[in-house]
Amino acid sequence: MATKTPAAKTESVLSLRQKLARYSTVRNWLLLLVFWEIIGQLRLVADGALPAPSAILARMWVDWADYPPHIWATLEGAGAGFLIGNAVAIAAGVLFATFPLTQRLARGVNVALFALPPIAVSPILVITFSDMTPRIILAAIGCYFVTMSATVTGIQQTDRRIVDVVHAYGGRQWKTLIYAQMRSAIPAILSGLRVAAPNAVLGSILAEFGGGGRFGLGVYLIGSLGRGEPDRLWGIGLSATVIAGLAYLLxxxxxxxxxGTSKAVTVPASPPAPKAEKSMVLTLALGTVSFALPFLLWWLMLAIMGTPAMIAKTPVGLFDYLFMMPSSLVSLGKLATALGQTLPMTMVGMAVGLSFAFALALCSVLYTAIIRGFMPVALVTQTMPLVALTPLLVLILGRGPSLILWITVSVTFFPAFVTMAQGLSMVSRAAIEVPKAYGAGPFRQLWLVSIPASLPYLFAATRLAVPRALLGVMIAEWLATGKGLGNLLNQSRGYLDYGMIWSVSVVSVLISVLFYQIVVAIEQRVLSKRGMAPAQ
Amino acid sequence: MRLALDRRRFLSLMAAGAALPTMGRFASAASPFAFQASWINDAEFTGYFVAMDKGYYAEEGLDLSYASGGPDVIPESTIIAGKADLTLTTPDTTIKAIAEQGAPFKIIGTQYQKNPIGIVSLASNPIKSPEDLIGKTLAVPPVNVISVEAMLKISGVDRSKINIVPYAYDPTPLIKGEIDASLDFTTNVPFTIKQAGADATSFLLYDFGFTIFNDTVVVTEETLKSKRKELVSFLRASRKGWEENLKDTTVYPPKFADSWFKGTGRSIENELFFNEAQKSLIEAEGGIFSMSEEAIEANIKALAEVGIAAKREYFDTSLLEEI
Structure with missing residues (x-):
């Protein structure tokens, strides 16, 4: 090989660069680990409340015999939830794609399932169901939306020509579905499953933490919390991270x-948009049914379960509790006070989280290596159970607004960042070349082309951030500040105030949905003006 | 190989056949009985574990199923929903629900004569009475805020002068001095603090006027009617289990290291400390679980201070008499 063709040359240069990039990523990770180890060994953070990685590993070694039954139980809950949640999701996806009307009817249910903060529904699941069921349901909910959206998108994107071939050979709707649409949807469904898998693990752990039962990493966590040993807590948290990560890898x-190919994945944040109906009456009717359906399902579920009215509030029961009882005024007052504390923090947290994600996404275009080095930290913040981190955060940040913001930003930024970064990376090269040719620097290129062009992804990221911001604020309130909805939810248990538990739960879902709809409305306005379509 | 397998199967069939008649007899005699505990498995429930392992419930004709609790498990919910026949509760919560919501509960006994809940602080920054809390930060699990407010009111301490924050079950902030005190089982946390190399000071809410039971044995009125015999059996077997356990508090926790306490995340030393510390809070003149008239009166009085109108009829001592 004395002479190389130009193509081969660029190829080898590219692979060298890739190798270098990979090397520098690994180097950054190692640097990070060493840095962490030093901080831990010298007890620099919060007087040693952040343990060194070596201490965590040593602790895991000592505790190793405890782990297997807990890990198995978590896998069992997460596995069952994963199977059920995805089976329902794929079936629903096929239904929605085949009969678009059903999708419009189910929109309310879909958005509610997407937006509900798990911490708010966990207590009512534990009240209504028993044993493994709350774990399985929470894991399944974590899977449903991602896989359902992926299925619908996959089917809708089927190559028209393949469908025509099936039709030409006399295949009907059913045959088309099997031979053409399902097949072409498989990559999309698989990418959905990839995101769903870690969600299932985390859902199960959350329900284990609160729901009683003998085994599960969440149960192990609650037992270990009382020991005041951060290295144990980090060990459990990191095991959860590893399992979630492995599920993703698998x-x-x-x-x-x-x-045969690896496709870029985004986390879907909207039910794929069906075509707008011309008739106003039909639109209104569909909207009403879609709004009523979640309430109907809620009522139906309780009716089937036969849970006594004292603990399980139906929509009617909740209405009575909030508006018709002598104690209603007091209840509403409590709820309003809590909302007054939670809502402003949620909005601020969302704004800060999105700004942070946006800054990171811009950095990912400008300084790739730093971002890669940062990714493991970001992943840990996504999968570490927050209860394990709270004592540390409280010691560092106290119990004021800064703590709420920190927790909120940490649960909000990551999915938003991934979505935004993808948007920025998909901007057409040719478009960027134009300002470049006129001598614009990287920042100006971003400002003139990349940011406007990736607007749909910015909105998708915002939609993702909405429910998570509320979740973050509620967690911080519950664990650290003792104010707002998060605290009210917990305190109501001490008063056996089931009406209030349900109220907080329902109100937090409604708020999420409302915020979500506001974002969608703004998005449609802005994007249609620019002739763009929303990103999934 | 095939022969060996067949022989093994044959033997196991024989064994199963031999066991069948006895199993049948037990199955028809033992009535299923579901018990919901109030927390994850720890020394708080040792007496029941002893009774199960020693077969005391089976002797009484009960086929007991035991469910562990957790932060989201509201014990009272499980008996209303019919998931359990009997549960252990915090009496202030239960009684408030009876008085204000007309919840159909009856308290038929109590595990702790004195509520083990207290204020725990570091000996280096000691809080020895409710007055000492003024100007301090106290961490309280949200469910227990009601108890703390009661104790403060009874002691004449202004609640607004104390900074109450949520306690997230981890004593690290207390050990590190981020909070001055926390509300927890005094049978438990002082051990953890000692392990961390510090010394703990604590006092019971009970000793400052909040004279209530804890882990009250609660059933629904319906269960009380329909399963009276089983309830008496449960109390009798459980009392036997607790008596056996408290004879020597060091015996049973280590024995449960690989069964009841396996993988709870806690340590056996911790359970030993707990078991010893709870002894004086459980033992009663009238026998374990008993509720004397004076004690019931003290409960009603303490709860009245915080506006919870408890009545004598919420407590049913007649089953204890049948033991």
Whole structure:
């Protein structure tokens, strides 16, 4: 090989650069680990409340015999939830894609399932169901939206020509679905499953933490909390991270095997938009049914379960509790006070979280290596159970607004960042070349082309951030500040105030949905003006 | 290989056949009985574990199923929903629900004569009475705020002068001095603090006027009617289990290291400390679980201070008499 063709040359240069990039990423990770180790060893953070990685590993070694039954139980809950949640999701996805009307009817249910903060529904699941069921349901809810949206998108994007071939050979709707649409939807579904898998693990752990039962990492966590040993808590938290990460990897591998390519994935944040109906009456009717359906399902579920009215509030029961009882005024007052504390923090947290995600996404275009080094930290913040981190955060940040913001930003920024970064990376090269040719620097290129062009992704990221911001604020209130909805939810248990538990739960879902709808409305305005379509 | 397998299967079939008649007899005699505990498995429930392992419930004709609790498990919910026949509760919560919501509960006994809940602080920054709390930060699990407010009111301490924050079950902030005191089981946390190399000071809410029971044995009125015999059996077997456990508090926790306490995340030393510390709070003149008239009166009085109108009829001592 004395002479190389130009193509081969660029190829080898590219691979060298890739190798270098990979090397520098690994180097950054190692640097980070060493840094963490030093901080931990010298007890620099909060007087040693942040343990060194070596201490965490040593602790895991000592505790190792405890882990297997807990890990198995978590996998059992998460696994069952994953299977059920995804089966329902795929079936629903197929239904929605085949009969678009059903999708419009189910929109309310879909958005509610997407937006509900798990911490708010966990207590009512534990009240209504028993044993493994709350774990399975929470895990399944974590899977449903992602996979359902992926299925619908996958089916809708089927190549028209393949469908025509099936039609030409006399295949009907059913045949088309099996031979053409399901097949072409498989890569999309697999990418959905990949995101769903870690969600299932985290959902199960959250329900384990509160729901009683003998085994599960969440149960282990609650037992270990009282020991005041951060290294144990970090060990459990990092195991959760590893399991969630492995679940993600497993489905990435399956996807690569089956489809031969690795596709970029975003977390879907909107039910794929059905075509707008011309008739106003029909739109209104569909909207009403879609709004009523979640309430109907809620009522139906309780009716089937036969849970006594004292603890399980139906929509009617809740209305009575909030408006018709002598104690209603007091209840509403409590709820309003809590909302007054929670809502402003949620909005601020969302704004800060999104700004942070946006700044990071811009950095990811400008300084790639730093971002790669930062990714592991970001992943840990996503999968570490927050209860394990709270004592540390409280010691560092106190119990004021800064703590709420920190927790909120940490649960909000990551999915938003991934979505925004993807948007920025998908901007057409040719468009960027124009300002470049006129001598614009990287910042100006971003400002003139990349940011406007990735607007749909900015909105998608905002939609993702909405429910998470509320979740973050409620967690901080529950664990640290003792104010707002998060605290009210917990305190109501001490008063056996079931009406209030349900109220907080329902109100937090409604707020999430409302915020979500506001974002969607703004999005449609802005994007349609610019002739853009929303990103999934 | 095939022969060995067959022989093994044959033997196990024989064994199953031999066991069948006895199993049948037990199955028809033992009535299923579901018990919901109020927290994860720790020394708080040792007496029941002893009674189960020693077969005391089976002797009484009960087929007991035991469910552990957790932060989101509201014990009272499980008996209303029919998931459990009997549960252990915090009496202020239960009684408030009876008085204000007409909840159909009856208290038929109590595990703790004196509520083990107290204010725990570091010996280096000691809080020895409710007055000492003024100007301090106290961490309280949100569910227990009601108890703390009661104790403060009874002691004449202004609640607004104390900074109450949520307690998230982890004593690290207390050990590190971020908070001055926390509300927890005094049978438990002082051990953890000692492990961390510090010394703890604590006082019971009970000793400052909040004279209530804890882990009150609660059933619904319906269960009380329909399963009276089983309830008496449960109390009798459980009392036997607790008596056996408290004879020597060091015996049972280590024995449960690989069963009841396996993988709870706590340590056996911790359970030993707990078991010893709870002894004086459980033992009663009238026998374990008993509720004397004076004690019931003290409960009603303490709760009245915080506006919870408890009545004598919420307590049913007749089953204890049948033991």
């Amino acid at each position: 489905f990435s591998l399956i996807a690569t095997r089956l489809t």
